[in-house]
Amino acid sequence: MKAQPSPESHIVNSGSEDSAARLHSDADPHGRLFTLGLTLAGIAGLLLLWWIGGELIARNPATASFSDFAPLPALKRLAAMFASSEVIHMTGPSLLRIAAGLLWAIVIGVPAGILIGRSRIARELTNVPFQFLRMISPLAWMPVAVLAFATWDRAIIFLVGVAAVWPILFSTAAGVRRIDPAWLKVARNLGANPRQLLTSVIFPAISQDILTGIRLALGVAWIVLVPAEYLGVKSGLGYAINDARDTLEYDRLAATVLVIGMIGFTLDLALQKLIQRLSWLRHD
Amino acid sequence: MTNTSASVEGKFPGWHAPVTGHVRGAEIRVTGLTHRYRHAKENALQDINLRIASGEAAAIIGRSGCGKSTLLHIIAGLVKPSVGEVTINGLVIRHPSPRWVMMFQQPSLFPWASVADNVALGLRFNGRQSEAKSRVAELLDLVELGSYASRNVQDLSGGQQQRVALARSLALSPEALLLDEPFSALDTFTRSTMQRDVRRIARELGITLVLVTHDINEAALMSDRAFIMAAHPGRIRNEVTVRSADTLTGAPGFEQAQRALIEAYEGAAGRSISSPSTDWTI
Numbered sequence: 376m377k378a379q380p381s382p383e384s385h386i387v388n389s390g391s392e393d394s395a396a397r398l399h400s401d402a403d404p405h406g407r408l409f410t411l412g413l414t415l416a417g418i419a420g421l422l423l424l425w426w427i428g429g430e431l432i433a434r435n436p437a438t439a440s441f442s443d444f445a446p447l448p449a450l451k452r453l454a455a456m457f458a459s460s461e462v463i464h465m466t467g468p469s470l471l472r473i474a475a476g477l478l479w480a481i482v483i484g485v486p487a488g489i490l491i492g493r494s495r496i497a498r499e500l501t502n503v504p505f506q507f508l509r510m511i512s513p514l515a516w517m518p519v520a521v522l523a524f525a526t527w528d529r530a531i532i533f534l535v536g537v538a539a540v541w542p543i544l545f546s547t548a549a550g551v552r553r554i555d556p557a558w559l560k561v562a563r564n565l566g567a568n569p570r571q572l573l574t575s576v577i578f579p580a581i582s583q584d585i586l587t588g589i590r591l592a593l594g595v596a597w598i599v600l601v602p603a604e605y606l607g608v609k610s611g612l613g614y615a616i617n618d619a620r621d622t623l624e625y626d627r628l629a630a631t632v633l634v635i636g637m638i639g640f641t642l643d644l645a646l647q648k649l650i651q652r653l654s655w656l657r658h659d
Numbered sequence: 660m661t662n663t664s665a666s667v668e669g670k671f672p673g674w675h676a677p678v679t680g681h682v683r684g685a686e687i688r689v690t691g692l693t694h695r696y697r698h699a700k701e702n703a704l705q706d707i708n709l710r711i712a713s714g715e716a717a718a719i720i721g722r723s724g725c726g727k728s729t730l731l732h733i734i735a736g737l738v739k740p741s742v743g744e745v746t747i748n749g750l751v752i753r754h755p756s757p758r759w760v761m762m763f764q765q766p767s768l769f770p771w772a773s774v775a776d777n778v779a780l781g782l783r784f785n786g787r788q789s790e791a792k793s794r795v796a797e798l799l800d801l802v803e804l805g806s807y808a809s810r811n812v813q814d815l816s817g818g819q820q821q822r823v824a825l826a827r828s829l830a831l832s833p834e835a836l837l838l839d840e841p842f843s844a845l846d847t848f849t850r851s852t853m854q855r856d857v858r859r860i861a862r863e864l865g866i867t868l869v870l871v872t873h874d875i876n877e878a879a880l881m882s883d884r885a886f887i888m889a890a891h892p893g894r895i896r897n898e899v900t901v902r903s904a905d906t907l908t909g910a911p912g913f914e915q916a917q918r919a920l921i922e923a924y925e926g927a928a929g930r931s932i933s934s935p936s937t938d939w940t941i
């Protein structure tokens with residue numbers, strides 16, 4: 376994570392150490408091949424476990440009707456779903472809900488996090504209530520959400536937002552507390568007004584913390600989304616899972632599970648790359 | 660900005676050719692200043708009175724905790740005093756202003772920005788971004804970092820970073836530079852170069868210097884006059900005229916100034932006078 380920004384500890388020293396480390400890994404193609412090999416072996420291992428599970432299910436007369444859950448039928452079905460653009464139809468609504476929920480979480484979490492990071496009063500006032508609320512599974516709010524919102528869609532967006540707001544809020548607040556007070560002093564001395572302190576010091580200083588919060592939030596939001604879509608709605612990945620179960624199409628169910636995993640993985644990787652690109656810290 | 664004031668020329672005979680950004684240095688007066696931090700048991704500063712002339716280089720020396728940084732922060736308008744006031748050019752200081760800029764032990768550059776963007780910070784805060792291009796190039800030349808404009812500040816050495824901080828401080832043509840041990844984190848060689856450069860630049864531009872330091876040599880090298888502070892509560896004990904203009908380590912004027920400073924310092928600290936040596940630091 377981010378260290379206390381003291382010039383001695385990172386601005387001066389780490390640059391050289393870091394570039395040395397980078398040079399080392401660049402100059403070592405065997406290391407990269409090795410990493411790639413291990414990654415592929417890991418994926419193969421997962422497929423193997425899945426295949427063994429499928430075999431066991433198929434051989435047991437009590438569970439044989441679920442045998443389409445195995446890799447081969449599932450992957451075949453997945454290819455068909457991609458070809459018929461069923462994948463797009465089923466993920467589009469889910470992605471929209473995630474985006475809306477995350478947006479709300481950012482709009483509420485970032486300013487609240489800055490306030491809590493900056494003001495001791497706000498921090499102490501909200502500490503217990505927020506830690507308490509954070510520990511409640513967003514899904515526990517489901518009945519409340521259903522009552523409070525006019526449409527199923529909005530209820531789901533609310534649940535996603537409730538799940539996503541905490542990581543963003545706490546990560547932002549932690550980032551603000553790590554801001555070097557000297558940066559603010561320098562900026563004030565050079566004539567920065569409060570708005571400029573925010574845009575020229577606080578936001579750039581905590582940009583990575585916000586993005587890290589969003590990355591964590593995306594993880595929980597994605598996990599909450601599927602069960603939330605078991606509610607009322609007739610679209611999205613959660614609905615697709617439920618629907619496949621009801622129609623006993625276990626190959627479709629397994630293929631949908633694959634889609635959920637792949638999209639979650641891709642979104643997380645994209646955010647991780649974005650954080651790396653925007654990062655101004657020279658070590659980590 | 661090319662205000663060739665008589666006082667500067669009088670002070671430094673042979674001074675010609677105004678450098679761009681030449682200003683009339685701030686005249687700083689501190690009157691009846693007493694300061695106590697919240698929850699503190701004693702005053703950090705007690706009844707401070709001093710006057711620093713336009714274009715003068717004043718050093719403030721004294722042992723750790725005697726209130727040097729507090730005094731400088733109050734002069735900069737970054738801390739509000741409990742009693743008394745600071746005026747600069749007759750104006751009572753209530754807020755920080757880019758017309759009197761503080762420099763700290765750490766350069767505290769913004770690590771997410773390039774050298775040029777760091778130097779242009781003050782211009783941007785004051786709606787003068789349009790001047791940045793020419794002004795930044797000029798300032799980077801002044802601190803001999805002309806070819807570093809687009810580099811990230813994290814790639815620079817400690818001394819180079821402190822030069823960027825100096826350029827950043829000079830961007831808005833301040834009338835005073837308030838330096839809080841700005842070279843103490845640098846190695847000896849870099850430090851002496853910086854001491855000479857800051858003194859030269861301040862003199863060329865007519866900027867008033869207030870230098871807080873632990874280092875007697877630094878005070879002897881860089882200042883015209885030194886205030887010696889004593890602690891508990893922080894107050895000014897003594898004042899020594901140094902007149903450092905063009906003194907070099909080893910020159911007779913330097914040693915004389917050094918001896919006078921050590922005597923005054925030890926007097927304030929309540930110690931007996933020891934024999935001075937050339938690398939006498941506290």
Ligand SMILES: Nc1ncnc2c1ncn2[C@@H]1O[C@H](COP(=O)(O)OP(=O)(O)OP(=O)(O)O)[C@@H](O)[C@H]1O
Binds near residue numbers: 697699
């Ligand atoms: N923010 C603060 N709150 C309370 N007391 C403070 C604060 N800052 C400084 N002090 C106290 O005020 C006194 C003067 O501190 P100051 O930092 O001005 O000393 P200094 O002469 O700059 O010391 P040094 O040479 O170590 O930098 C000290 O006793 C210190 O403990």
Ligand SMILES: [Mg+2]
Binds near residue numbers: 729
């Ligand atoms: Mg100090």
